[in-house]
Amino acid sequence: MSYIDKNLSSGETVLYRTRLHWIAMVSYFITAVVVALAGVGLLITSFSKLNAKGGASGQLAAFGLLLLVAATVVVVLAFWKRSATEMAVTNKRVLIKVGLLSRRSTQIMLSKIESVHVDQSVVGRLLSFGTIVIRGVGGTPEPFVKIADPLEFWNEVQEQIDKLQESRTAS
Numbered sequence: 001m002s003y004i005d006k007n008l009s010s011g012e013t014v015l016y017r018t019r020l021h022w023i024a025m026v027s028y029f030i031t032a033v034v035v036a037l038a039g040v041g042l043l044i045t046s047f048s049k050l051n052a053k054g055g056a057s058g059q060l061a062a063f064g065l066l067l068l069v070a071a072t073v074v075v076v077l078a079f080w081k082r083s084a085t086e087m088a089v090t091n092k093r094v095l096i097k098v099g100l101l102s103r104r105s106t107q108i109m110l111s112k113i114e115s116v117h118v119d120q121s122v123v124g125r126l127l128s129f130g131t132i133v134i135r136g137v138g139g140t141p142e143p144f145v146k147i148a149d150p151l152e153f154w155n156e157v158q159e160q161i162d163k164l165q166e167s168r169t170a171s
Contacts, residue, residue, distance in 0.1 A: 003097045003105075004088045016089040016156040020082045021129035024146035028078030032071040039067030087147065089156040091163075094134060096144055108136045110164050116157050117141075118150045 004014060042064030046057040084100035094113065096106045114137045120130035130150035133143045134157075147153060 002086055004086050004095050007095065007107075008090065009092065012090045012092045014088045014090050015160065016153065018087050018148050018150075018153050020085045021127070021146050021148040022082075023127055023129050025078040025082055028074055028081075032074040032078075035067050035074065036071035039064045039071060042067065087144065087153065089153065089160060091160060094157060096134075096142070098144075106134070106142050108134055108139075108142075110157070110161050112136045112139075113157065113161060114139075116154050118154045120150065124150075 004017070008014070042060050046060035046064060080100060084098070086095070086097045088095050093107055093109045098104045113134060115135045117133040117135070118130055119133065124130040128149050129146050131143055131145045132147050132150050132153055133141045135141045
């Protein structure tokens with residue numbers, strides 16, 4: 001069960017969910033590829049020394065294997081980071097949780113949202129990712145970077161705020 005599902009109040013339903021865009025993981029993957037290539041290079045070098053001199057360079061091989069393990073750890077961390085970020089719009093509030101071991105949670109009641117800002121670069125528009133900045137009444141802006149489909153998130157927040165205001169004026 002997700003963090004958001006565990007923290008819903010009675011009568012609250014999730015209307016929209018999103019998470020980090022895959023582009024947020026690109027730097028991790030580039031790092032992993034560079035480290036893995038260095039590890040493979042060291043392994044090839046250590047085994048070429050085996051053929052040339054009749055003995056493998058154990059230190060080079062060990063360091064090459066260590067680099068391959070490090071590359072694997074970087075990839076695992078990338079997937080962990082992406083899965084540890086949850087964002088949702090409910091009929092009552094916006095919930096955002098970032099992190100697994102250390103956690104940053106933001107929960108803003110729809111009635112307390114002053115503004116929602118979407119920032120997208122050209123690449124972000126092409127690949128459908130961007131930054132959402134939520135400002136609560138009297139609060140500081142809360143930026144959430146590299147969110148998948150930020151305009152859909154923004155639209156859902158606006159729709160729920162409109163419904164809340166309509167229900168208040170009707171009663």
